[in-house]
Amino acid sequence: MLKREFNLLYKERYGFLFVAPALLFFALFYLYPILDAIKVSFYKYTYYSSGWAGIGNYQSLLQDDVFLRSVKNTLLIVIMFVPATLIISFILSIFISLFRTRLQSVFKAVFYIPAVTSIVSITFMWQYLLNYDFGLLNFLLGLFDIDKVNFLSYDRAIVTTTVVVLTISLGGPIVILSAALGGIPVSYYEAAELDGASFWRKHIRITLPMMKPTILFVAVTSTIGAFQLFAIILLFTAGGPNYATTTILLLLYQEAFVNGDYGRANAMAVILSIIIVIIAWLQFKFLRTDIEY
Amino acid sequence: MNKSNLIVVMLKLLLVIAAVLFLFPFYWMISSSFKEMSIAFQIPPQFYPHHPTLNNYIKLLDTNAAKWFLNSVFVSASTTLAVVFITSMAAYSLAKINFRAGKFIFSIFVGSMTIPGAALLIPQFKIAIELNLINTYLGLIVPAIAAPYMIFLLRQFMKTVPQEVLESAKMDGCSEMGIYYRIMLPLSTPGLAAIAIFTFVQSWNDYIWQLLIIKNTEMMTLPLGVATLIDAEAVDWGLIMAGSVVTSLPVVIIFISFQKYFVQGLTVGAVKG
Numbered sequence: 001m002l003k004r005e006f007n008l009l010y011k012e013r014y015g016f017l018f019v020a021p022a023l024l025f026f027a028l029f030y031l032y033p034i035l036d037a038i039k040v041s042f043y044k045y046t047y048y049s050s051g052w053a054g055i056g057n058y059q060s061l062l063q064d065d066v067f068l069r070s071v072k073n074t075l076l077i078v079i080m081f082v083p084a085t086l087i088i089s090f091i092l093s094i095f096i097s098l099f100r101t102r103l104q105s106v107f108k109a110v111f112y113i114p115a116v117t118s119i120v121s122i123t124f125m126w127q128y129l130l131n132y133d134f135g136l137l138n139f140l141l142g143l144f145d146i147d148k149v150n151f152l153s154y155d156r157a158i159v160t161t162t163v164v165v166l167t168i169s170l171g172g173p174i175v176i177l178s179a180a181l182g183g184i185p186v187s188y189y190e191a192a193e194l195d196g197a198s199f200w201r202k203h204i205r206i207t208l209p210m211m212k213p214t215i216l217f218v219a220v221t222s223t224i225g226a227f228q229l230f231a232i233i234l235l236f237t238a239g240g241p242n243y244a245t246t247t248i249l250l251l252l253y254q255e256a257f258v259n260g261d262y263g264r265a266n267a268m269a270v271i272l273s274i275i276i277v278i279i280a281w282l283q284f285k286f287l288r289t290d291i292e293y
Numbered sequence: 294m295n296k297s298n299l300i301v302v303m304l305k306l307l308l309v310i311a312a313v314l315f316l317f318p319f320y321w322m323i324s325s326s327f328k329e330m331s332i333a334f335q336i337p338p339q340f341y342p343h344h345p346t347l348n349n350y351i352k353l354l355d356t357n358a359a360k361w362f363l364n365s366v367f368v369s370a371s372t373t374l375a376v377v378f379i380t381s382m383a384a385y386s387l388a389k390i391n392f393r394a395g396k397f398i399f400s401i402f403v404g405s406m407t408i409p410g411a412a413l414l415i416p417q418f419k420i421a422i423e424l425n426l427i428n429t430y431l432g433l434i435v436p437a438i439a440a441p442y443m444i445f446l447l448r449q450f451m452k453t454v455p456q457e458v459l460e461s462a463k464m465d466g467c468s469e470m471g472i473y474y475r476i477m478l479p480l481s482t483p484g485l486a487a488i489a490i491f492t493f494v495q496s497w498n499d500y501i502w503q504l505l506i507i508k509n510t511e512m513m514t515l516p517l518g519v520a521t522l523i524d525a526e527a528v529d530w531g532l533i534m535a536g537s538v539v540t541s542l543p544v545v546i547i548f549i550s551f552q553k554y555f556v557q558g559l560t561v562g563a564v565k566g
Binding site: 008012014015016017018019021022023025026028029030031032033034036037040092094095096098099105107108109110111112113114116117118119120121122124125126128129134136139167172175176179198199224227228230231234235249252253256257262265266268269270272273276277280 | 336411560
């Protein structure tokens, strides 16, 4: 019995050998960190003290107004970001499909360029454009006799941040949706045209249902992406003014690397991961109406 | 011209306008990098630099920018090499070698992709301290080698290589190592190109992990270094725009040259996800 098992393992050795190096790095920088984060979230773990805390970190977080604010901000960004991503990238990919193939890739490149640009450059670029005193946008508004706008005020910062994030996130969805759009048989549209269907009717009746699996994919990945937004917000607003754009990940970063409270920070990481898994699962469950073609 | 043609023309026009709006901030960044400091603050602004100057780029050379640039090249190139090497072996194993634990290992890789990277910063940072990786280039390269998404992507590519090709190579006495090296790697060049480019861009554009690891100015990468330019008392926007151009230009050039592989990489992940 044992010998048979051993022989089998020996036969399978190449599978293990080839995956082993990757698995080693993965275990060290992914698997162990996940387990460590869960463990530390149940400990008091600061510069000054450490020890078992049970669910203490979780309890204190759920009573902490700043943390609840960060949860609200995170959800607000997701709620603005995901539908906007889906609608804009869907419409743009339909517009792109009207052009010849060569021009199509030019447009896709244009919308993808912000996604490959360093967030440091993106941040400075927008801070300069949106500056209250000498920014170009306020100058242009002035030409139309509109009063100067403080785009990063307490009330507007979260919307402005979401818009900036949108500009750097549309490229991927546009490329993916365009590929799916290209896969729909032309004959479907020709048949609809014979029946006298209008431009919009064709896309609502044919394109939308045909692309549902791809749209679901984009919905789930952009939701996960929206929850994971971090570096761009840290650079762009640093969570301010007065916590107006502080998301869970920003607060986590502050708690860990400014306040040095690893226990609380890891508890936030666990809560965030649970929220993400639940929402991704719900999306799959509710958006996945099985269509047969 | 009938009504539906008119709609198409108008929509095409709309898209062109959208594309111009998308590119305009980049135009503004580039054009401002050629403006003198006082012009960059001027109201009304100059829509193009009336007296273009290279002063901002010359000032940039007075900082450590040249060193930062080389550091970025070194770190991104080393990371890319390591990721391509290790990921391709793993992807080959998970795509083509039939072993019982393979499915399980693959599902762990895929499952880990939902965990937000930033949520793991703390434990990863603790490990970096344990391994003495703080303030070293290795500290930037080694953690990036754990790249489950790249493994996933490359596995999807390798799945499409017909099994018969591998079988016949085996019949001819080719070893597993030989199959990997002589057959799988050449046949999955587009996939390898995709993950190489993704990794390079990701590594070049990383900011947070580099911020945690690198402590002194000479060792900084370009994004870290350029971000320090704004700490100065009087913010010199012309200089900062020049820094931003230098930081983003290399990856934008890489992207435009290898757009085909980007698109392939993105769609393979989506269609067969």
